Amino acid sequence: MTIHKKGYYGDFGGQFVPELLMPPLLELEEAMRTIVPSEPFKKELNALLADYVGRPSPLYRCPNLSKELGFDLWLKREDLNHTGAHKINNTMGQGLLTKYMGKKALLAETGAGQHGVATATAAAMLGLDCIVYMGAEDVVRQAHNVKRMKLLGAEVVPIESGTKTLKDAINAALRYWIAEQATTHYCFGTAAGPHPFPLLVREFQAVISLEARAQCLDKMGRLPDYVVACVGGGSNAIGMFHHFVPDETVKLIGVEAGGTGEPGCYHSAPISLGTPGVLHGMRTMLLQTSEGQIEPSHSVSAGLDYPGVGPEHAHYGATGRVRYDIAVDDQALAAFEALCRREGIIPALESCHAVAWVLNHAAEIPKGSQIVVCLSGRGDKDLGIIEAHEAKLGGAK
Amino acid sequence: MSQSILTARIMEALGAGRKALIPFLPGGFPDKERFFDELAALDAGGADIIEIGVPFSDPVADGPVVEQASLDCLLNGTCLSWLFYELEKRKGQYRAGLVLMGYYNPFLQYGLEQLAADAADAGVAGFIVPDLPLEESGPMREALERYGLDLIPLVGLNTSEERLAAYAKNARGYVYFVSVLGTTGMRESLPTEVKERLAAVRRIFSVPVALGFGIKSPEQLYAFGDLVDGVVFGSALIAHIKAGGTAAEFMARWRG
Numbered sequence: 207m208t209i210h211k212k213g214y215y216g217d218f219g220g221q222f223v224p225e226l227l228m229p230p231l232l233e234l235e236e237a238m239r240t241i242v243p244s245e246p247f248k249k250e251l252n253a254l255l256a257d258y259v260g261r262p263s264p265l266y267r268c269p270n271l272s273k274e275l276g277f278d279l280w281l282k283r284e285d286l287n288h289t290g291a292h293k294i295n296n297t298m299g300q301g302l303l304t305k306y307m308g309k310k311a312l313l314a315e316t317g318a319g320q321h322g323v324a325t326a327t328a329a330a331m332l333g334l335d336c337i338v339y340m341g342a343e344d345v346v347r348q349a350h351n352v353k354r355m356k357l358l359g360a361e362v363v364p365i366e367s368g369t370k371t372l373k374d375a376i377n378a379a380l381r382y383w384i385a386e387q388a389t390t391h392y393c394f395g396t397a398a399g400p401h402p403f404p405l406l407v408r409e410f411q412a413v414i415s416l417e418a419r420a421q422c423l424d425k426m427g428r429l430p431d432y433v434v435a436c437v438g439g440g441s442n443a444i445g446m447f448h449h450f451v452p453d454e455t456v457k458l459i460g461v462e463a464g465g466t467g468e469p470g471c472y473h474s475a476p477i478s479l480g481t482p483g484v485l486h487g488m489r490t491m492l493l494q495t496s497e498g499q500i501e502p503s504h505s506v507s508a509g510l511d512y513p514g515v516g517p518e519h520a521h522y523g524a525t526g527r528v529r530y531d532i533a534v535d536d537q538a539l540a541a542f543e544a545l546c547r548r549e550g551i552i553p554a555l556e557s558c559h560a561v562a563w564v565l566n567h568a569a570e571i572p573k574g575s576q577i578v579v580c581l582s583g584r585g586d587k588d589l590g591i592i593e594a595h596e597a598k599l600g601g602a603k
Numbered sequence: 604m605s606q607s608i609l610t611a612r613i614m615e616a617l618g619a620g621r622k623a624l625i626p627f628l629p630g631g632f633p634d635k636e637r638f639f640d641e642l643a644a645l646d647a648g649g650a651d652i653i654e655i656g657v658p659f660s661d662p663v664a665d666g667p668v669v670e671q672a673s674l675d676c677l678l679n680g681t682c683l684s685w686l687f688y689e690l691e692k693r694k695g696q697y698r699a700g701l702v703l704m705g706y707y708n709p710f711l712q713y714g715l716e717q718l719a720a721d722a723a724d725a726g727v728a729g730f731i732v733p734d735l736p737l738e739e740s741g742p743m744r745e746a747l748e749r750y751g752l753d754l755i756p757l758v759g760l761n762t763s764e765e766r767l768a769a770y771a772k773n774a775r776g777y778v779y780f781v782s783v784l785g786t787t788g789m790r791e792s793l794p795t796e797v798k799e800r801l802a803a804v805r806r807i808f809s810v811p812v813a814l815g816f817g818i819k820s821p822e823q824l825y826a827f828g829d830l831v832d833g834v835v836f837g838s839a840l841i842a843h844i845k846a847g848g849t850a851a852e853f854m855a856r857w858r859g
């Protein structure tokens with residue numbers, strides 16, 4: 207990887223933040239250099255990951271779908287982590303780092319509420335205060351996760367400004383962090399934002415591919431042919447890809463959310479369909495007008511509903527190391543049903559985009575291939591959306 | 604390099620025995636017509652520099668008043684090309700130095716070279732970009748310098764002396780000192796550390812110092828004596844206009 211400047215991946219990344227946020231970012235860079243690689247920190251984090259999160263997560267071969275598809279479909283089961291998604295890998299890491307840095311509180315933004323729940327969980331477990339910023343619209347859409355956060359002791363602040371969704375929650379969290387930087391760590395939820403967040407989040411999510419690569423060698427006796435992950439901000443995907451990046455024979459596939467797929471629809475596919483620009487502290491691929499105003503995004507899966515993407519993904523898109531494709535809402539819903547019915551696994555709608563890519567591209571995948579999909583989360587949180595979708599289909603019949 | 608118009612305006616105010624007055628008005632506020640009336644009123648009312656806001660969908664350094672005004676202006680169609688077009692028609696009409704204040708992405712999408720050229724043609728003298736810290740400011744500063752325009756640095760209570768010195772190296776126009784660890788918006792009182800930091804800023808920078816963010820009334824400045832050369836007020840002016848007031852009345856209060 208070529209980092210020309212500090213915090214850059216090729217042309218993407220950087221630190222486009224108010225000067226008032228530079229001191230806490232520099233402090234965090236320093237903590238990454240000194241605390242994260244230290245033995246006591248590593249030991250404590252690994253123990254938490256093993257005993258609290260439940261790592262390593264299994265690499266599981268889907269027996270039924272593999273038979274139908276004619277190649278081996280493996281799932282990296284991040285859905286089996288405590289709190290039901292990969293998000294906890296990051297929040298335990300950043301939560302512990304916060305304690306080592308001597309700060310007292312965790313601040314988080316959340317869209318679907320998964321990262322909010324994972325942050326609230328880490329805060330409760332580590333004895334930290336927790337405040338979560340969430341778009342007012344998401345507070346309504348994801349009422350269950352709001353309740354979970356509150357049960358865990360977090361304060362949830364609904365954001366009424368802008369589009370009232372994730373991007374506005376990030377704006378609000380950045381504003382709050384300016385004022386509370388002395389006591390509070392901003393626990394960014396995905397591998398995006400200003401440097402060093404993309405690097406820090408990757409550091410904590412890379413455990414996914416560290417385990418998966420070894421599990422592949424163990425179970426397949428070789429490296430896989432394809433590694434597939436959904437891309438929202440990009441944290442499960444960068445965690446899933448990281449240790450495979452140097453393995454040139456392994457095809458890496460990032461799947462963005464295409465929204466409804468109708469011409470001109472809102473979507474969440476900035477690498478495939480966006481243009482470069484600056485938002486939330488980073489130069490990256492964005493959904494924006496020609497005048498540089500950020501456009502609303504859309505996906506059936508709230509966790510992918512974001513108009514930007516982490517800078518390392520923008521870079522891999524530009525270099526071609528990762529192939530970024532799109533799956534639309536209906537394809538994700540079909541993948542949801544396939545995993546439920548054929549494998550007895552209820553997946554998160556986000557992860558379904560990655561599974562959908564495999565189902566959509568089955569014809570081009572050679573028989574006998576080994577394919578690993580990051581099953582980033584479980585689907586219990588999505589039952590309301592599934593019910594609404596079924597009601598709509600029922601009504602249309 | 605020629606002396607900055609912005610520095611010159613502040614020095615003139617100081618020469619007249621007062622602080623420079625630097626109102627902030629979002630471009631296209633309260634609507635596209637009235638904006639230029641208010642701009643003219645600010646100028647006639649004694650503004651030395653006028654900061655014109657360029658709206659952005661995601662203004663992370665702004666509090667609720669400026670954010671809402673900015674989003675309203677986006678809806679009424681305010682954009683850079685409109686601002687440049689209208690300002691160029693009125694070029695030479697204003698005594699005040701004009702500065703555009705906005706987030707980086709709209710400037711970047713416009714094209715930095717084109718931006719600098721069109722800004723110079725429109726009579727704009729400088730830019731303030733709240734999400735462009737030292738580390739990322741090179742390309743824009745270089746483009747602006749080619750057209751004799753200033754990139755005004757923003758520094759604050761938590762900016763180390765080392766960083767202040769790095770900003771000071773390239774500073775032109777004035778340095779904007781952010782008076783609170785927070786976003787734009789009115790505050791009843793300013794933190795006590797402001798004075799201490801201002802002394803460091805004064806020592807390290809050779810350009811004039813303007814104080815902004817949280818300023819509500821002229822009385823707030825008394826404590827700082829000679830440490831500040833100018834004062835920026837935004838939210839208070841917006842709130843005044845929203846409540847049915849005019850820029851002329853507002854300026855009268857500040858002229859004292």
Ligand SMILES: Cc1ncc(COP(=O)(O)O)c(C=O)c1O
Pocket residue numbers: 291292293317318319320321395396397436437438439440441442443508509510554556557582583584
């Ligand atoms: C289960 C799951 N997968 C994926 C994502 C998308 O985030 P990222 O792209 O950072 O992995 C989310 C976000 O909420 C999620 O909950």
